[in-house]
């Protein structure tokens with residue numbers, strides 16, 4: 011495969027690791043990255059070492075009145091900051107400011123401050139083969155609206171997101187005509203779950219002619235990465251009983267810490283609204299209602315609190331009933347399991363895009379078909 015130029019929107023916990031992991035994949039050149047305050051663009055290739063050093067413990071995840079994109083609907087883009095309200099003025103790792111002017115990418119020699127980071131990347135998108143969206147999605151239509159903006163600019167290339175919630179997929183489908191017209195191949199939900207584990211379920215289903223049940227159970231230990239993964243933790247809280255995206259978005263950092271304390275740092279989730287269900291249904295593998303997703307997040311230990319597994323139960327053509335299981339090693343981190351697959355799906359999508367295959371795909375569709 012020829013060299014692929016790519017951009018990362020959002021350089022928080024996930025986006026920073028995307029740049030890091032991409033160095034270990036063949037033929038990927040990062041040419042643009044942005045966060046809520048700034049943008050870095052170099053068509054010859056960004057200096058990833060310098061960018062990662064400058065943003066270590068300094069990811070601009072908190073809100074900043076002057077920041078964000080030039081929003082079509084200001085409240086939505088503001089809300090999509092990961093909502094880390096009380097991170098304003100907070101310091102992390104070596105006392106580097108996390109919010110306000112000077113936070114995030116603008117601390118890099120390659121970064122420029124901007125009021126419209128995403129538009130700045132779109133303006134350069136003629137020379138960008140693929141874009142990975144590592145943005146928070148506390149506003150359901152945030153990522154679909156960004157896809158629309160790329161289509162409005164007649165972008166021809168790949169978009170990949172790592173979103174989690176089922177209902178976003180329908181919003182992308184609603185925009186599919188515009189995406190196809192523009193020449194966009196969009197792979198949605200291409201992180202770990204959904205993403206890697208959805209793809210694993212699609213593969214595990216190949217033994218069967220009828221799938222009865224898919225059970226996804228994940229474990230994440232985040233002690234060392236908690237500061238750098240606040241967006242992810244906040245979005246996960248929205249899946250707890252008694253919480254939703256609105257309440258999670260409004261919580262102050264202190265309230266989040268109190269909630270984490272109440273649970274001794276360990277949050278357990280059952281029946282999460284994760285898009286694995288609709289993504290498996292759209293690939294024809296099973297009904298969405300036959301998929302359950304849950305897991306355990308420990309923000310006080312790097313050890314995974316439980317082993318991540320995918321179990322697919324079904325019937326074979328010759329009348330047997332069985333369960334195929336896929337298990338991740340406890341030594342593999344959440345970041346490794348989101349970014350390896352996200353970049354893998356990105357590369358697969360570039361091949362499709364170059365073949366003229368446009369539209370919205372889920373991770374289970376870029377696998378053997380059912």
Ligand SMILES: NC(=O)c1ccc[n+]([C@@H]2O[C@H](COP(=O)([O-])OP(=O)(O)OC[C@H]3O[C@@H](n4cnc5c(N)ncnc54)[C@H](O)[C@@H]3O)[C@@H](O)[C@H]2O)c1
Pocket residue numbers: 019020021022023024025044045046047069070071078079087088090091092114127128144145146147172173174199200201202203204205238239240241242243245348
């Ligand atoms: N599918 C999976 O398995 C999986 C796993 C982990 C995280 N995620 C998702 O990844 C996403 C990112 O999580 P994170 O922990 O990296 O979040 P984060 O809060 O650490 O980082 C978010 C980044 O987006 C930037 N940003 C926010 N609003 C912006 C805007 N309007 N314009 C430009 N940049 C903006 C911030 O400055 C920051 O750099 C979340 O939606 C999370 O749910 C998915």
